[in-house]
Amino acid sequence: MQVDLWKVLEAFLENFNVNLTLISSKEDDITKFDLGIRKIFGNQNTYEKIAAYVCDTCESRKLYVLQDVFETEYCMFCLPEEERSVGNYCLIGPYQNEKVEENWLNELVQTHKIPTIYMGELQEYYQAMPILPNYQEFKECLVSIIRMLYKNEGKLEICYLDHFTWTEELTAPENQEESNLSANLIEERYKIENDLMKAISQGNIDAALNATARMSSFRIADRFKEASRNYRNFLITANTLYRKAAEMGGVHPYLIDKVSCALAKKIETVCTRAEYSHFNREMIRRYCMLVQNYSFQKYTPLVRKAMNYIELNISQGVSLKNLSEELNVNASYLSTVFKKEMGQTVTEYINQRRVEIAILYLNTSSMQIQDIAFRVGICDVNYFSKVFKKITGMTPTKYREKVLSATKM
Incomplete structure (x- = not known):
């Protein structure tokens, strides 16, 4: 059986919620590759310059690792000839290997003289940023997949480019209406949340799990220093949303409450991120099955x-x-x-x-x-x-x- 390595790469990056942007030429529209942050701090042609930079820089059998002015990391490489039906160049990122602390963000704002009214935009940007705690393992797996894309023929050279390789400056926009990243991200998160609730209300497990995978790219601000307490709080909130979705699906509140109470007890045993992710998916399946088996909505x-x-x-x-x-x-x-x-x-x-x-x-x-x-x-x-x-x-x-x-x- 032949493995589609390109789909493997896509699935690998999706698992870490890391963006993958394909570029065919310098004229390509890549305005979504950075979650829209440059629409606030730079001219629109910044994206054109970055697309041109990727096309001019990338050479065959080389993986480039670089940081941008926001100190987030990217990888980019030139696709092998046989894979160019999807594009010529691949830009991976942004991502970071640790969570941004408030002091660090304050220093970034001061260094680039960013008006404080845009602090919320930056906070929302970094909240949406994928964090890779196992950064080294991520990079090793990525390198292995790219080598296989090149059929392991010859050496894959890894090039670490200079800091702030993309020449750009952070400038506040003249029109505040253009700086709507925070609102756009929140709006997108709410839309996905509504998609998730709709899927549960219909008992559609696949659609619900797909929506929760999309939701995971949005990191809600922590309320407590203890990570396990944050995970449990998120699950408590999710349990409330999911049970309301099941009620919308026509399940009797008594039956919903039995499931909800049983899940609430188990939530308190969750300690790690892996346990949180697994239990969240399990809750979704339970509520979807509840709707499938006990929804009487279609009857008089x-x-x-x-x-x-x-x-x-x-x-x-x-x-x-x-x-x-x-x-x-x-x-x-x-x-x-x-x-x-x-x-x-x-x-x-x-x-x-x-x-x-x-x-x-x-x-x-x-x-x-x-x-x-x-x-x-x-x-x-x-x-x-x-x-x-x-x-x-x-x-x-x-x-x-x-x-x-x-x-x-």
């Missing part, structure tokens, strides 16, 4: 109320009679409307849900069959076995034996 209010009542009272021996009494509607009318929308009778739906919940207990616990029957609202274990077999084709005992047999394999 009456049927929705009936389904919610069944879900919340399944262990109480719910029936068409007490359901119609609870909803204050005629039992015959409820039965007709329910079957029209659901394609099955109320009793069939109740039994289906009982069996689905019973299967969950059989798969995940060692509870006795009679105890499981009681948990799903059936006191007669023989009747429970009859209902279970009618829906699954086997008795609960046979089903458990099948599960245990599969586990031992």
Whole structure:
């Protein structure tokens, strides 16, 4: 199997949230390569000069490492001939290997005589900056991928260019409306956040995970010095947003609250960034699955109320009679409307849900069959076995034996 090394490079950089900008010629528009910071501190032709610099500087089999006036790092290289269908030159960055401290930022402002009204713009820029704590490993992997792009033929020379290689000066804009980086970044973050909530409300796991990957390129300002406390705070906020998204998706608040409370307890065990990232993705999957399994949004209010009542009272021996009494509607009318929308009778739906919940207990616990029957609202274990077999084709005992047999394999 042949590996597409260009896609490997793209995936590698995406994993670190590092920008990859392709340049074909000096005339290319590269205004997005630096998150738009130069639109504030320089003329528009600064981007044209940088594109020209990349095209004039890059030579085959050379990887250039340089810093700009903002003291952020970039890499650039000339693509091999066989890869030039995507572009001629590759510009990677910006990124840093450690978080910017306030004292350092103040020195940058003083050195370049930047008006203090633009401090917010700079802070937002550095907040969005990818941080590479394992910088050396990142660079080694990057070099290895680029060498493979060149098919390991010959040596790849690494060139460290002079500090502030791109000749540019920081000047405040004449029109403050042009210095809208902070607002633009916040607006983009909110848009992605809305995309994430929409995906969860639809139970779309892939779209939700894609949105959260895009969100990770925005670093929200820390509230505490202790990193683990910041991770937990972010997860607490995310848990609140995700549960509201699930509610928008038509899931009953009672069911959402059960999941939310369980996740809230686990949040307090998160300590590292890796644990934070993993748990955030797990929360997204949990809420999406909740919407997939329990969203009644597409049904009429009456049927929705009936389904919610069944879900919340399944262990109480719910029936068409007490359901119609609870909803204050005629039992015959409820039965007709329910079957029209659901394609099955109320009793069939109740039994289906009982069996689905019973299967969950059989798969995940060692509870006795009679105890499981009681948990799903059936006191007669023989009747429970009859209902279970009618829906699954086997008795609960046979089903458990099948599960245990599969586990031992």
